[in-house]
Amino acid sequence: MKVDVSAIMKVAGASVAVNGSVGFDSAGFLGESYTFEEPLAVKGEIYNNGQTLTLDIHVSGSMKTECSRCLKEIRADVDFDIEEFLSRSDTDKEQPEDEDVILFEGHEVELDPIVHDRFLMELSGRYLCSEDCRGLCPVCGHDLNEGDCGCSREQIDPRWQALADILAQQKDE
Ligand SMILES: [Zn+2]
Ligand SMILES: [Zn+2]
Structure with a gap:
């Protein structure tokens, strides 16, 4: 999903609501696979912090994956927050040195790749069908x-x- 931030680019303190969904069929990470039957719900805001923009959203939904011990298919909740700085890459303004800033072009922020990347980072990597799965x-x-x-x-x-x-x-x- 894309969020138009043109209205808040130059107004410190202004914010734009983020309320929608990000859909990807599947994601793979270190040999594990994750399948989504429904898009992930994305809710929060992007606000102008006076220097750059801050993305502050909550991602929730569910997915199918495998128990990492017995490989049985299981359903797991997806539930995490994203808080990132965003900065326009195509302005004359000097970019913040911070490596954690996510660059975007124009006046729209594409959330899909951000949510996707953070989803992979958030994974504990170990989803089990039950705590005492014997594998x-x-x-x-x-x-x-x-x-x-x-x-x-x-x-x-x-x-x-x-x-x-x-x-x-x-x-x-
Ligand atoms: Zn298991
Ligand atoms: Zn055996």
């Missing part, structure tokens, strides 16, 4: 949530085995 057997690929497959997966240093046994016992209790 897949690294030997045969069996989903260990459905029971044990009988493979021998433990390759624990014998010196640690005693400790591992104690931990396993505590977990079973």
Whole structure:
């Protein structure tokens, strides 16, 4: 979505409301994939802070991804804030030295790439179907949530085995 900021470019303190949605079908990051059935809702404002513009929005929605342990498809909430400085790239005015400033051209700010980039940064990278998902057997690929497959997966240093046994016992209790 694009936001016209021409009315606030030269007026310190002025703001323009942001209320819409940003849609992308899917995003990929470090081998994980995220699919969106509906656009993400984007709500907030862009205001003139006296020097540049500040983008201050909240992004929310839901997506489908895989449990990073068992690869089961799961639905996860998307919920994060974006606060960034924006500055026009095509003016004579000197650009702020700050690397965190996002440049835009003309009098419209295209939010899609900003939301997309921040979405990827915001990902914890670990979405689980449940906190105690047991994952897949690294030997045969069996989903260990459905029971044990009988493979021998433990390759624990014998010196640690005693400790591992104690931990396993505590977990079973
Ligand atoms: Zn899982
Ligand atoms: Zn197995």
